[in-house]
Amino acid sequence: MARQGDYLEFDDELVDFAVAVFQEDGRWDAVGLPPHVAESLDDFLFALHQQVSEGPTIGLVGLGDEYFVAARLVGREVRLFLSNAAAAADDRIAGDLLERVDPAADPLKTDEVPFGDQDIFADLGLGPLDLAFVCDQLQLDRDLRLREAVGGLAARLGFGEQFAKAARRDDQADEWRDG
Numbered sequence: 001m002a003r004q005g006d007y008l009e010f011d012d013e014l015v016d017f018a019v020a021v022f023q024e025d026g027r028w029d030a031v032g033l034p035p036h037v038a039e040s041l042d043d044f045l046f047a048l049h050q051q052v053s054e055g056p057t058i059g060l061v062g063l064g065d066e067y068f069v070a071a072r073l074v075g076r077e078v079r080l081f082l083s084n085a086a087a088a089a090d091d092r093i094a095g096d097l098l099e100r101v102d103p104a105a106d107p108l109k110t111d112e113v114p115f116g117d118q119d120i121f122a123d124l125g126l127g128p129l130d131l132a133f134v135c136d137q138l139q140l141d142r143d144l145r146l147r148e149a150v151g152g153l154a155a156r157l158g159f160g161e162q163f164a165k166a167a168r169r170d171d172q173a174d175e176w177r178d179g
Helices: 035-039 040-051 085-089 092-099 130-139 146-157 160-167
Strands: 015-023 028-034 056-062 066-075 079-080
Touching: 015 035, 015 040, 015 146, 028 160, 035 040, 035 056, 035 092, 035 160, 040 056, 040 092, 056 092, 056 146, 056 160, 066 092, 066 160, 079 085, 079 092, 079 160, 085 092, 130 146, 146 160
Parallel strands: none
Antiparallel strands: 015 028, 015 056, 056 066, 066 079
């Protein structure tokens, strides 16, 4: 397992999106989060815990157009998912997730592409096979963009448009836009 000093230096330019999805008045809504929340799992979860929601709060972070992290908060329960466990060898947020879910897991030795709670969205209509399929496609199809893949998952979960708006980054100002 990578130790804190072994991770690549965090570069917020590699953050493809950081989004919090929540329910308000019985409908899904989403906001973009600042890229620095992707530096560590604690930073990401802290940002998600700040979001008020009538139901679950879902967080999605995409990095390097290669992998994504999903978190789902329901009350005090935290459910976590990583699309590619190999990312845990280099990136702190992925390494933190791997260690939190299974402290004995070694990112260099795991053969799991997706890692963590593969039933994270099952009650919302997105089963573990569908989630694993998208993760496999991200590894196999180099033309598939991470934002498109996760946007497709978001659409299946019922918040595709909200995710798309919240995930847009204004590269000119190097800030996240909310819509």
